[in-house]
Amino acid sequence: MQLPHQTVQTPVFMPVGTAGTVKAVSQDVLETLGAQIILGNTYHLYLRPGHELIRRMGGLHKFISWPRAMLTDSGGYQVFSLSKLRKVTDNGVSFRSHLDGSSHFFTPEHSMDVQMALGADIAMAFDECTEYPAEKSRAQESLRLTMAWARRSLDHHRANRHTVPWCEELGGQTQNLFGIVQGGTYRDLRRESAERLVEMEFDGYAIGGLSVGEPRELTMETIAEVLPLLPADKPRYLMGVGYPDEIEMYARMGVDMMDCVLPTRAARHGLLFTSEGRLNIKAKRYAEDQGPVDPECTCMVCQRYSRAYLRHLMQCGEALSGILNSIHNLAYYLGIMERVRKSLQPEG
């Protein structure tokens, strides 16, 4: 996948950098781990420090000193999950900040303006993430809104995308915009959503609204239904998924990009993913365990530190605990994708 700041090898896992940082992991470590693209959350960056400030700093890449690729979400998901007193109309969403209660209004055009100011390599269309479970009529109405907002997002983005902070510097290259397939767990709605988005000709396509509490078989069925409808020569992105076995399975089904807070969030709670399964580093049985987290892992944490030490750091609430745990979990996730990529390469 050729992006303005990086040629990305797919399938790829994207660590989530909510507020301009992948929690507890510095940019130089992310580079060492082989992260090719990271995600930023528009809602959080819009509220703090503000997209206009980031534009003045030369865009998100410069502001956080990340030379490789970035993607921003549309802000929609967080508006719906975090903010208070939101009101949805055809025009957009009004909401109050979860930080200070201040009032804001997001339209598809405004989400595009914010994302262009942030200047990631990939921006996402403004959508409504349909909750699970949702009645068919509710999923239909939600999809109607998402499709209208996709059109408006695309029109506004196409007309203004030359304004991203680095467009001139990179010889006229500019930001990509992906459309998001919604439709809940209804196959006909998913199909309609995919077909209409493909007609609009986005730069890539995402499958949204999954891993929101539905059974895993339904997640798989929906992905299997939608993937063949999306053009194979454009990136296909599955949003917000999942556990290690899931990301491997979906990558093998043909998903090119995935993101999830799970490896870093779980790490901060002491849950580590290994080739032997999940491990809770807080457990007493690791108190004197001199072995590494995962004997098969080549990450900088497993090369140097014991389970006993990591358990001790967690017990004491040391800042280094979250750092080392997050590094290992990210290495594990990125390693899965690397293995899948290698296995997909033609022999010789």
Ligand SMILES: [Zn+2]
């Ligand atoms: Zn490791």
